[in-house]
Amino acid sequence: MNLPTFDIFIKPIDFRELKSDLWNDDPVPASLKINKKRVEIDLSYRGSHIREFIKKSYHISLFNFKGLNELHLNAEYKDPSLIRNKLSLDFFTSIGCLSPSSKHVFLSINGKAEGVYLQLESVDHNFLKKRNLPHGPIFYAINDDANFSLVSPIDNKAKTELYAGYERKTGLKSDSLILAEFIYLLNTTGKQEFETTIPSWLDIKQYFKWLAGVVCTQNYDGFVHNYALYRNEGTGLYEILPWDYDATWGRDINGLKMRYDYLRIEGFNTLTARLLDIDKFRKQYKEIMRGILDENFTVEAIEPxxxxxxxxxxxxxxxxxxxxxxxxxxxxxxxxxxxxxKDRQNYLRKHLKDLD
Structure with a gap:
């Protein structure tokens, strides 16, 4: 199977401008040839700490090319396998969780080979349209403030805005205020009131599928960022999606080995803790996790x-x-x-009893 080829052409003066400031998000004009089709694009670097790596990751803005408005090209530089991100996102799809599609491509810039990249689908209105999902606001969790709490873990102070940590990808300012209301309610309601009101805000079954996916792949950072929130306007409920999952399957964000038992079966963050504090929700999560360990998180399913x-x-x-x-x-x-x-599955099976 041949990889699709992505050839970017950029004027030298624009390329120098791009390279002059790693942290500048302003794009430069370029053109992109995908196999034999050439389109005009805007090009910029993407990510936070990954911008300092010698192999850069890129954000591409298109002008509605084949129903796309943007693409993300991830270098996957710290993952020695180059496949963890895609393996994880496909795993989430297999367990019934909304997840962006991805594929490996071979990139060159001005004729110079840049190597193997992962093309990531953007989670935006086109993502919803492609899946025949109702319109709804989408938020990217971009830093640790997206921890579903009233307090910032960055400075341990009360947040001035409860939607801090999120970048609104689609939707209106009013949607940010609704998100703030959701975060306020989940932090201030008593146990009984939380149990009765949370089903009108959150797709709990879907959240537990996502939680099981994070726990299985052991994305330690996946609870306070590396996710997107979508409020389905058909149901009025929030759903959660994975994003940027290269630090998984036994390695951390630096590509170093991470013990298989580093992340507990209950996971983390305020929302997760409140849900698992309710007996019926905890039982629901246990059964979802058990099913995934039986059917999806297995050598037979993953090895091919x-x-x-x-x-x-x-x-x-x-x-x-x-x-x-x-x-x-x-x-x-x-x-x-x-x-x-194998080690992670055995560990999680042994700790299913922790959810009793």
Whole structure:
């Protein structure tokens, strides 16, 4: 299977401007050739700490090309397998959780090979339209303030705005105020009132599928960012989606080994803690987790995907100037991920009793 080719062409003066300030979000004009189709784009760097890596990640704005308005090209530089993000997002889809689609591509800029990248679908109005979902506001959790709490973990002070930590992708200012009301209610209602009112705000079953996905893949940062919130205007309920899942399957954000038992089965954040404090919700989460451990988070389900992704991008690594000297590590990653999967599944099965 051949990877799609993405060729970006940018004038030298614009390329110099892009490189002059890593933290400038203002895009520069360029053009993008996807296989044989060429379109005009705006190009900028994406991410936070990843901008400092030698292999850059990019945000591409298009002008409604094939129903798309933007693309995210992730370098996956700290993941020695280059597949954890996609493996995770596809896993979320398999357990019935809304998740952005993704695919590996080979990128060049002005004829110079930049290597293997992961193209991530943007979670926006086109994401909803593609899935025949009702319109609704979408928020990206962009920093640790998106912890569903009244207090910022950044400075341990009360938030001045309860929607702090979120970037509104679609929707109106009034939707931000509704989100603030939701956060206020989940922090200030008593246990009995919370149990009766939360089902009118949150798709609880969907939230527990997401929670189980975060816990299984062990994305330690996934509880206070690396997610998106969507309020389905058909149901009026919030749903939660994964985003940026390269620090998973046994490695952290620096690509270092993370013990399989680092993250507890209950997960974290204020909303999760309040839900699991209710007996009937805790039981519901336990049954969802048990089903996923039986059907989805298994060697039989995951191993073919690992080997397919690995073998698909393997031929392109010799052309990737940033990882071509790490191919020996890349080749060991399928076994590393599978061992994590086995150890993590055993750990979670043993701790199902913690949810009694």
């Amino acid at each position: 995907q690992i080997h397919h992704l690995h073998s698909t991008i393997r031929p392109y690594l010799t052309q990737d100037p940033y990882v071509q000297d790490r191919i020996d590590i890349f080749d060991k990653e399928p076994d590393f991920i599978l061992q994590f999967l």
